[in-house]
Amino acid sequence: MPVVFKDSLEHIIAKGSEYLSEGDLDLIRRAYEFTASSFKRIRLLRMSGEPAIIHPIAVAETLVDWRMDGATIAAGILHDVIEDPKISEYQLHATFKDEVSFLIEGVTKLRKFELKTDVDADTAYHHRIFLSAASDIRVAIIKLADRLHNMHTLRHLPRQKQINNCVETQKIFIPLARFLGMKDVKDAYEDIVLKFMNEEGFLHAEEAFAYAHEKEEPFFTRTGGALHQAMCDAGISSRIVRTDYNLAHFHDECMNAAPLSGEMLSGFLTVVVNDDSECYPALGVVHSLYEHLKGSFDDHLQFETADIKRWLETRVHDRGVPFKIRVMTEEMYDVNRRGIIPYLSEPSKLKRTDFLEKRLSEIHDIMHKMRSQGEPSAVEYMTADLFRNEIFVITEKQDRISLPPESTVLDYAYHLDRNTADQFKRAVVNTRPVSIGYRLRSCDKVEIRTDPNASPSVEWLSFVRTPYARSCIMQRLKERPRKHARNDGREHLMKAVNRIGLVHSGQAGELESLIFPVAEFLQMKSLNEFYEAIGYGEIGIEDAISALRAQRKRSAMLSPEQMLPLIPSHPVFARAYDANTITSDKPFRGPVHVCESCSPVPGDAIVMRTAGRKNMLHRMDCRTLSRRAFWSRKSTVSWGQALNAFFPVRLRLKVFRQEDTHRKIRETITENNARFVTIKADAHSVDGLEMLEVILEIADASMLSSIESQILSLKDVVVAIRI
Known part of the structure; x- marks a missing residue:
């Protein structure tokens, strides 16, 4: 036997001998010999510079800790030998029994699971993992152990590979571990991802958690002791465990959220009893000792959580300090941490396995439904339904x-x-x-x-x-005749456009004038083809409405009359600005005002007209400057130091009448750090659209341009233009 890391192998054998047969132990030894010989021949090294054999040994150690069967552990050791070009699939079959070969292929040869849709390479790889896991859940277990060691050694990889691995772990392996109820593994993944994707946040969370943990230790010690004594007095055998949150949970839920004042941040107490029948009496003891916070009780004994956890959970407070307590049995405590693993490794020791069996059945059902679709929705279905x-x-x-x-x-x-x-x-x-x-x-x-x-x-x-x-x-x-689909699509579309006021007259002719360019863009030969696509569900009604809205926006225009102000002489336009707002080629005295008709802002080309002691700024294209008398008293000026100054402008909008349109416009303005002043609607609609005037205050023309484009991008806005 090669001597490479033999001590690690003997550690695996010693630990595995506690529950494995001699035949399984021999299988593990042969898998190690085969892998060590292969790696020694091709001189594989990890990015850390260590021999590659370290990785399969670490995967095997994890699988032994999970008390997996001999075939799974052997496949965990062998899963990287495919890197050796001299080792073929047939050699693996000849050397190891079919069960081991099947698991190795499930882990390494994911390309055999071909998807029936065109997806990018990363997505295809991810979903083949699920397909292979569906054939034998032990494939998923090996992949989780494999990824766990890869994440623990992430520091040795280049930065881009660290990011790629973290993203892949977030998308695939964390949801997979959650779905299988493997909380310890999920928590480890989440903490490592936080460390490498947000190092500053990780260090901050680590420091804050250590502080909270130390600060809350006296409270948990005192409360845990009182709770244990109360259980003993009630004749309930129990142990009280202080359960800590993982750093990622602490970072997301405690540091970035606003928990109740004084609530314990670092964790909660778990009451572990011997039997299911003691859970509810134990909960009664908790509620007799501490005051229960209303609306905060969850019973997950009958209906387990999405990640197959079972417990009773309540929130109480002691002397005004709120905290959380969970009640569960020893079996629940183990399953809640390790998920599906106890069922796979030692099912005979579990009193209840029905919900674990159901989770495995769900995986197979989801995969069966996905394969039966045979459409592009297959990948979407698996992503949406498997890890939900x-x-x-x-x-x-x-x-x-x-x-x-x-x-x-x-x-x-x-x-x-x-x-x-x-x-x-x-x-x-x-x-x-x-x-x-x-x-x-x-x-x-x-x-x-x-x-x-x-x-x-x-x-x-x-x-x-x-x-x-x-x-x-x-x-x-799609089974319906084309005529039925066409009529159904037309009727459905007409109802939708009438409901939102997209077509003023409500007549088909006006609607079709909007559809023609959209259908042409989609390379459809006729309006009927457009209606049929809606009737068959190939074009969603929301997508159709969005396309017609966009076409309406392209064809909408404002007449000169519609450019006139709805709110003349608003006080915000009477504001005076400091003389430093501009620089001029001629001396002037007094403050500076802006023309209400053109409302210039920094970034516009401007001139200044002086009349008496009043200095009025105009845009170069201001319509009031068409009078010759104004030009005779103008000065060439440019913008000066308008520090922290805001200038009023008007926007004219054409919008579809919707309840929340005004709110969305206001939010868009304030989110861009501008000041919303007022909004007014014209009493008379135009072409079935509502005319609005918005007055706001902005810092410069670039801010205005950004706000205009964002308002115009709102689905209910047809025209947004400065006047």
């Missing part, structure tokens, strides 16, 4: 199902049964009828009512959030 935050709803049969947040009753119907959902008529939630677009919340009880004559319409696409439901609806829509 979840809501839990109750079926008519009192079963619990999980859905992504914001899911509607129509999403729920398609999740249950596609054929039933196609005949959707209405839904009843918590005994009350709801609309088709009702967004579900956790613990809602849902009933679906069907109609044999009902069928999906293009409007249904507006009421679903999950890619799977959207894909099912689109498949049914």
